[in-house]
Amino acid sequence: MEAPTQKYWELRLQSCKAALEKNNFEAFIAQTPAEAGQIVIDQILPEMNVKSVSWGDSLTLYETNVLEFFKKDSEINLIETFDEKASREEIIERRRNALLSDLFFSGTNAVVESGALVNLDMTGNRVGGMVFGPKWVVIMVGRNKIVSDLEQAMDRIKNLAAPANAIRHEQKTPCVKTSYCMDCNSPARICNIWTIHEKSYPKGRIKVILINQDLGL
Numbered sequence: 001m002e003a004p005t006q007k008y009w010e011l012r013l014q015s016c017k018a019a020l021e022k023n024n025f026e027a028f029i030a031q032t033p034a035e036a037g038q039i040v041i042d043q044i045l046p047e048m049n050v051k052s053v054s055w056g057d058s059l060t061l062y063e064t065n066v067l068e069f070f071k072k073d074s075e076i077n078l079i080e081t082f083d084e085k086a087s088r089e090e091i092i093e094r095r096r097n098a099l100l101s102d103l104f105f106s107g108t109n110a111v112v113e114s115g116a117l118v119n120l121d122m123t124g125n126r127v128g129g130m131v132f133g134p135k136w137v138v139i140m141v142g143r144n145k146i147v148s149d150l151e152q153a154m155d156r157i158k159n160l161a162a163p164a165n166a167i168r169h170e171q172k173t174p175c176v177k178t179s180y181c182m183d184c185n186s187p188a189r190i191c192n193i194w195t196i197h198e199k200s201y202p203k204g205r206i207k208v209i210l211i212n213q214d215l216g217l
């Protein structure tokens, strides 16, 4: 007999996929990050004529290694917006250009099981690409990001994802010391812009790959 938790996640991911599709997202299920990367190459890319690619910061995306595929393709303009060797001014300019890329990758902070994506950004370059500009968006998401409703999504983000991200980036914010949100006024505050994608518009512009593992923050 299939392990109960295996069956549980199979059902939960299928249900989430169906809800996303009802909301005009194109949705896929992968068992591993590597499989998610392969879905991009085998099933998503062939329908596009991609000349430029960029991405928003996402640990889940990095796990898939899909960016390596584009790095090897000299025909693709890969807009690297996290290049530590580039100046801050150069990074901002690249992030502006990234909003006009053909294909934009990102993670998401939460997926509501009714089929919506919820995110909170510091500067907006990540959610900006999800909202408008790039022709296509691919979201990589681990199963641990699935929540029951919007309230749970916001709670997850403010009290887990945001403090953990602040810790990851060694920000000088109070949550780095408390582990939970203090609704700070810090100049380093990473919580500035909320987005809720209730549906993908146009239909199919945003593709979501649900990965059957706990990934990212």
Ligand code: SF4
Binding pocket: 158, 162, 163, 166, 173, 174, 175, 176, 180, 181, 182, 183, 184, 185, 186, 188, 189, 190, 191
């Ligand atoms: S608002 Fe401030 S304290 Fe709260 S999670 Fe964001 S950065 Fe941390």
